[in-house]
Amino acid sequence: xxxxxxxxxxxxxxxxxxxxxxxxxxxxxxxxxxxxxxxxxxxxxxxxxxxxxxxxxxxxxxxxxxxxxxxxxxxxxxxxxxxxxxxxxxxxxxxxxxxxxxxxxxxxxxxxxxxxxxxxxxxxxxxxxxxxxxxxxxxxxxxxxxxxxxxxxxxxxxxxxxxxxxxxxxxxxxxxxxxxxxxxxxxxxxxxxxxxxxxxxxxxxxxxxxxxxxxxxxxxxxxxxxxxxxxxxxxxxxxxxxxxxxxxxxxxxxxxxxxxxxxxxxxxxxxxxxxx
Amino acid sequence: xxxxxxxxxxxxxxxxxxxxxxxxxxxxxxxxxxxxxxxxxxxxxxxxxxxxxxxxxxxxxxxxxxxxxxxxxxxxxxxxxxxxxxxxxxxxxxxxxxxxxxxxxxxxxxxxxxxxxxxxxxxxxxxxxxxxxxxxxxxxxxxxxxxxxxxxxxxxxxxxxxxxxxxxxxxxxxxxxxxxxxxxxxxxxxxxxxxxxxxxxxxxxxxxxxxxxxxxxxxxxxxxxxxxxxxxxxxxxxxxxxxxxxxxxxxxxxxxxxxxxxxxxxxxxxxxx
Numbered sequence: 001x002x003x004x005x006x007x008x009x010x011x012x013x014x015x016x017x018x019x020x021x022x023x024x025x026x027x028x029x030x031x032x033x034x035x036x037x038x039x040x041x042x043x044x045x046x047x048x049x050x051x052x053x054x055x056x057x058x059x060x061x062x063x064x065x066x067x068x069x070x071x072x073x074x075x076x077x078x079x080x081x082x083x084x085x086x087x088x089x090x091x092x093x094x095x096x097x098x099x100x101x102x103x104x105x106x107x108x109x110x111x112x113x114x115x116x117x118x119x120x121x122x123x124x125x126x127x128x129x130x131x132x133x134x135x136x137x138x139x140x141x142x143x144x145x146x147x148x149x150x151x152x153x154x155x156x157x158x159x160x161x162x163x164x165x166x167x168x169x170x171x172x173x174x175x176x177x178x179x180x181x182x183x184x185x186x187x188x189x190x191x192x193x194x195x196x197x198x199x200x201x202x203x204x205x206x207x208x209x210x211x212x213x214x215x216x217x218x219x220x221x222x223x224x225x226x227x228x229x230x231x232x233x234x235x236x237x238x239x240x241x242x243x244x245x246x247x248x249x250x251x252x253x254x255x256x257x258x259x260x261x262x263x264x265x266x267x268x269x270x271x272x273x274x275x276x
Numbered sequence: 277x278x279x280x281x282x283x284x285x286x287x288x289x290x291x292x293x294x295x296x297x298x299x300x301x302x303x304x305x306x307x308x309x310x311x312x313x314x315x316x317x318x319x320x321x322x323x324x325x326x327x328x329x330x331x332x333x334x335x336x337x338x339x340x341x342x343x344x345x346x347x348x349x350x351x352x353x354x355x356x357x358x359x360x361x362x363x364x365x366x367x368x369x370x371x372x373x374x375x376x377x378x379x380x381x382x383x384x385x386x387x388x389x390x391x392x393x394x395x396x397x398x399x400x401x402x403x404x405x406x407x408x409x410x411x412x413x414x415x416x417x418x419x420x421x422x423x424x425x426x427x428x429x430x431x432x433x434x435x436x437x438x439x440x441x442x443x444x445x446x447x448x449x450x451x452x453x454x455x456x457x458x459x460x461x462x463x464x465x466x467x468x469x470x471x472x473x474x475x476x477x478x479x480x481x482x483x484x485x486x487x488x489x490x491x492x493x494x495x496x497x498x499x500x501x502x503x504x505x506x507x508x509x510x511x512x513x514x515x516x517x518x519x520x521x522x523x524x525x526x527x528x529x530x531x532x533x534x535x536x537x538x539x540x541x542x543x544x545x546x547x548x549x
Contacts, residue, residue, distance in 0.1 A: 003375050003376055004375075004376055004377065004378060006371070006375060007371040007375035007376065007377040008371075008377065008378075010367035010368055010370065010371035010375070011367075011368045011371050011372065011377065011383055013363075013364045013367075013368070014364040014365060014367075014368040014387070014427055014431055015368070015383065015386060017364060017420075017423065017424055017427060018386055018387060018389060018390070018424065018427060021402060021420060021421070021423075021424040022389055022390045022398060022424050023389065024405070025398045025399075025401035025402045025405060026389075026393060026397075026398050026401075028401045028404075028405065029397045029398060029400065029401045032401070085287075086287075086288075086291060089291045089295065092295055093295065093298070096295065096298055096299060096302060097298065097302075098532055099302050099303075099306075099529065099532065100302065101528075101532045102481060102528035102529070102531050102532050103525060103528050103529070104484075104485030104487070104502065104524055104528065105485075105487070106485070106487045106502045106505055106506060106521075106524075107485075107505070107521045107524050107525055107528075108305075109509075110309065110505060110509055110517050110518065110521045111305035111306060111308065111309050111521065112305055113509065114305070114308045114309060114312055114514060114518070115304055115305035115308040115309075119321065120308060121304055121305075121307065121308035121311070122304060122308075124323040124324075125304075127323075128323060134321055152301070152302075152305070206391065209391065209392065209393065209394055212394035212396075213394040213395045213396050213488065214488070215396055215487065215488045215491065216487045216488070216502070216506065219506070219510075220506070220509055220510075230394075230396050233396055233397065233400065234396075234491070234492075237400055237492070243400070243401075243404065246397070246400055247397060247400070247401070249397070250394070250396065250397020250398075250400065251397070253394040253396070253397060254393055254394065254397070256394075257392070257393060257394060
């Protein structure tokens with residue numbers, strides 16, 4: 001089979017890179033999480049729980065709330081792009097929503113750090129318009145700032161996927177529903193959302209994993225307690241060289257991803273069993 | 277006014293308000309950053325800067341300002357990452373699209389691995405392993421980390437670009453006597469070039485913007501733009517942080533506007549297949 005061998009030889013360098021520089025360190029992190037002073041132990045986990053249990057919960061809530069909001073906003077954007085009554089408004093929205101798509105997280109972090117601060121542009125405009133007095137202004141640079149930065153940066157990505165999936169659907173079904181007098185919100189929720197669910201979930205899970213890996217946003221917006229475990233991991237390494245606890249927190253972040261993927265797989269299979 | 281025209285007017289009002297809110301949410305933070313790049317003096321409770329000017333630009337781009345060094349490093353590393361990724365992704369993409377491979381689906385899935393796990397903990401351990409090989413704080417170490425992350429885009433897009441080529445063109449070249457290598461070099465590669473070029477830009481941008489891997493493997497020796505942005509922001513220097521952010525923002529927004537011209541719909545439809 002010369003062709004098979006040739007094919008494997010051509011794929012080998014790329015595959016070996018992933019194995020050596022991703023799979024191996026990944027396995028190494030899992031093993032190190034269960035080791036302390038050369039022996040197998042769960043001490044790293046009990047220490048991680050003791051020190052960072054509120055941060056673990058905080059991380060899960062921040063990423064969970066962000067994922068939910070990203071889902072809602074991208075469905076709204078995709079829905080309007082597909083069903084919108086005014087071509088002009090659709091064109092404006094299409095031009096507008098994609099701006100943050102490739103903006104790096106660290107830049108998003110810096111933008112929000114200035115925009116959401118107590119004397120940032122947002123509060124300045126709100127007081128200028130008369131919606132607030134300077135004394136009422138608050139800084140959003142806490143968990144809300146992290147959520148806003150995540151949603152701002154990730155919504156265009158999921159909306160792009162969702163809008164693409166909606167655009168490739170058969171329009172005749174939408175037209176039929178419209179002719180029967182269904183309102184547009186109802187068409188969105190009852191027809192479009194079930195049909196693009198697969199794409200939506202893939203986009204949301206990818207966003208969930210990405211947000212769990214981002215170090216720059218929590219460091220720049222809110223590094224005080226409670227913060228995200230990504231910031232804690234960096235702190236354990238830089239301040240103490242404590243790989244055990246850092247890797248234990250890493251394993252917890254893998255487990256969060258695993259839980260979300262499991263929910264997705266289960267949900268997908270259940271629906272297929274339902275005769276669709 | 278009739279009832280119908282009143283309804284049309286109110287619809288337009290709702291649309292205009294919602295779009296204006298979205299525009300505020302998207303451009304507000306960007307505007308705030310742009311103001312900071314030309315601010316000389318700005319403190320509470322003033323709503324706008326007291327003095328405007330470009331003195332921070334001069335400071336950032338002065339020989340010891342750090343920007344030139346970081347920019348050069350970032351571009352060198354991104355170019356190295358693109359070259360290394362393409363050198364591996366073009367053969368791999370061709371094999372995945374055109375040759376009979378055992379476990380093809382599984383191989384494609386392997387390249388997704390770095391996207392499927394939160395990668396911060398992985399970078400920590402890459403840094404630890406690299407330490408043993410003397411790769412920490414070197415360009416090579418940072419390029420290797422960025423390449424691992426960029427490979428999924430490079431391989432998947434290259435594979436889709438080769439798969440989108442009409443097989444008959446390659447067969448025609450073979451039938452008039454061109455060897456497999458010559459067919460690849462004169463037919464397949466030029467036809468797949470736009471897709472591969474798009475993946476190269478994407479890998480370049482991902483490397484330019486990468487923070488976490490560089491933070492653990494490169495810092496403090498290899499200073500890139502994202503690291504400069506972080507250190508100046510942490511030091512409370514909003515002007516330098518904003519100028520660095522602007523340098524990183526321009527290529528990402530430019531790419532957002534041109535990406536659809538590079539990746540054609542027929543290539544896009546084949547990604548991951």
